[in-house]
Amino acid sequence: MIKLSNLADYAVELMCCIALKPQDVHSSAGLSDLAHIPLPTVSKILGTLVRAGLLASHRGLNGGFSLARPADKISITHIIEAVDGPVQLTNCLGEEASDCDRESNCGTRSQWYRINEAVKDALGSVRLSQMIESVPDFIGDGAMDDLPLIAKTLN
Amino acid sequence: MIKLSNLADYAVELMCCIALKPQDVHSSAGLSDLAHIPLPTVSKILGTLVRAGLLASHRGLNGGFSLARPADKISITHIIEAVDGPVQLTNCLGEEASDCDRESNCGTRSQWYRINEAVKDALGSVRLSQMIESVPDFIGDGAMDDLPLIAKTLN
DNA sequence: TAGAAATCATACCAAATTGGTCATTTTAAA
DNA sequence: TTTAAAATGACCAATTTGGTATGATTTCTA
Numbered sequence: 001m002i003k004l005s006n007l008a009d010y011a012v013e014l015m016c017c018i019a020l021k022p023q024d025v026h027s028s029a030g031l032s033d034l035a036h037i038p039l040p041t042v043s044k045i046l047g048t049l050v051r052a053g054l055l056a057s058h059r060g061l062n063g064g065f066s067l068a069r070p071a072d073k074i075s076i077t078h079i080i081e082a083v084d085g086p087v088q089l090t091n092c093l094g095e096e097a098s099d100c101d102r103e104s105n106c107g108t109r110s111q112w113y114r115i116n117e118a119v120k121d122a123l124g125s126v127r128l129s130q131m132i133e134s135v136p137d138f139i140g141d142g143a144m145d146d147l148p149l150i151a152k153t154l155n
Numbered sequence: 156m157i158k159l160s161n162l163a164d165y166a167v168e169l170m171c172c173i174a175l176k177p178q179d180v181h182s183s184a185g186l187s188d189l190a191h192i193p194l195p196t197v198s199k200i201l202g203t204l205v206r207a208g209l210l211a212s213h214r215g216l217n218g219g220f221s222l223a224r225p226a227d228k229i230s231i232t233h234i235i236e237a238v239d240g241p242v243q244l245t246n247c248l249g250e251e252a253s254d255c256d257r258e259s260n261c262g263t264r265s266q267w268y269r270i271n272e273a274v275k276d277a278l279g280s281v282r283l284s285q286m287i288e289s290v291p292d293f294i295g296d297g298a299m300d301d302l303p304l305i306a307k308t309l310n
Numbered sequence: 311t312a313g314a315a316a317t318c319a320t321a322c323c324a325a326a327t328t329g330g331t332c333a334t335t336t337t338a339a340a
Numbered sequence: 341t342t343t344a345a346a347a348t349g350a351c352c353a354a355t356t357t358g359g360t361a362t363g364a365t366t367t368c369t370a
Contacts, residue, residue: 001239001240001241001242001243002159002235002239002240002241002242002243002244002274003243003244003245003246004157004244004245005356005357005358006246006357006358007357007358009245009246012263013263016263027316027317028317028318029316029317038358038359038360040358040359040360040361041358041359041360043317043318043319044319044320044358044359046318047318047319047320050318050319057317057318057319058317058318058366058367059316059317059318059319059365059366059367060315060316060317060318060365060366060367060368061314061315061316061317061366061367061368061369062316062317062367062368063316063317063318063366063367064317064318065318076270080157081157084156084157085156085157086156086157087156087157088156088157088158089157089158089159090158090159090164091158091161091164108167108168108171108286108287111281111285111286114281115231115277115278115280115281118273118274118276118277118280119157119273119274119277119278121273121277122270122273122274122276122277123270123274125270125273126266126269126270130266131263131266132263160328160329161328161329162328162329182344182345182346183345183346184345193329193330193331194331195330195331195332196329196330196331198346198347199329199330201346202346202347202348205346205347212346212347213338213345213346214336214337214338214345214346214347215336215337215338215339215344215345215346216337216338216339216340216343216344216345217338217339217340217344217345218337218338218339218344218345218346219345219346220346
């Protein structure tokens with residue numbers, strides 16, 4: 001199953017919690033309660049997000065975390081890459097062309113590149129501000145009809 | 156780092172090797188040599204692909220594997236999902252709405268859905284036949300100079 | 311101004327997934 | 341009947357992931 005790591009998933013969720021009240025300073029403990037994620041794990045993730053420049057931390061009494069920039073300037077890719085590292089579907093796409101003495105499959109590189117870009121676009125096309133707006137009850141049926149348009153870069 | 160599993164990566168590569176000579180029956184050992192992947196691993200992956208209906212197996216002497224359908228009827232998604240399971244970026248997207256008694260983040264589901272679909276589209280938009288076309292004789296040296304732009308976004 | 315409380319930060323440990331190996335059985339062609 | 345090949349299942353190692361505990365830092369308050 002292709003999925004994000006739990007930590008990346010958590011990270012997006014925590015960012016959403018913070019973005020809902022952008023003015024407030026949110027403590028790890030408070031966010032842990034709100035999101036039902038173990039406190040130490042929250043701590044670790046928030047620390048990562050601070051180092052990535054997505055959050056600002058305020059130490060000391062009444063300290064906590066707040067967004068480093070407006071929610072519409074933060075994309076899902078930013079959050080995910082901060083936690084999970086870059087989107088790089090295949091080893092082929094790394095810096096070293098590595099062991100590409102393989103026959104028969106290097107025409108695939110340009111295709112892989114396309115696919116990888118498309119995935120990044122998909123992730124990058126949604127901003128944090130969008131994640132928290134408009135919560136239609138989407139469970140069930142047609143609520144998702146006006147959706148994508150994404151993945152248009154291909155073809 | 157967001158990446159496919161090695162097995163999925165290998166699977167695509169093996170499928171490419173087979174698709175290059177669609178008439179032939181390819182033995183595990185031959186493919187292992189060709190792709191530089193350990194034989195037992197090749198065996199395991201090919202078995203999975205057979206069960207997924209992407210390959211046909213021929214037992215006995217001079218047996219081996221061949222495509223179960225034309226290369227332009229097989230998408231990368233087919234191969235990847237056969238090995239890694241469905242593309243399901245977040246737990247939220249699974250069948251059971253699970254612990255979505257979480258506050259504040261369920262508006263995110265419809266967004267996650269969009270993102271997930273886009274990723275699937277990206278993977279599904281490339282067919283096996285495209286992966287193997289235009290394979291310039293790249294073995295050797297500068298043959299891959301015109302190859303794109305790769306790893307440009309990575310930094 | 312000093313101490314204490316609240317909080318961030320980091321180093322450490324355990325468990326689960328993944329990747330890879332081996333040995334056995336089944337099949338079919340020569 | 342012998343041989344070469346696939347199919348199957350159990351097994352082991354290692355990386356990664358998730359979680360825990362402890363330590364360091366800042367600010368408030370007395």
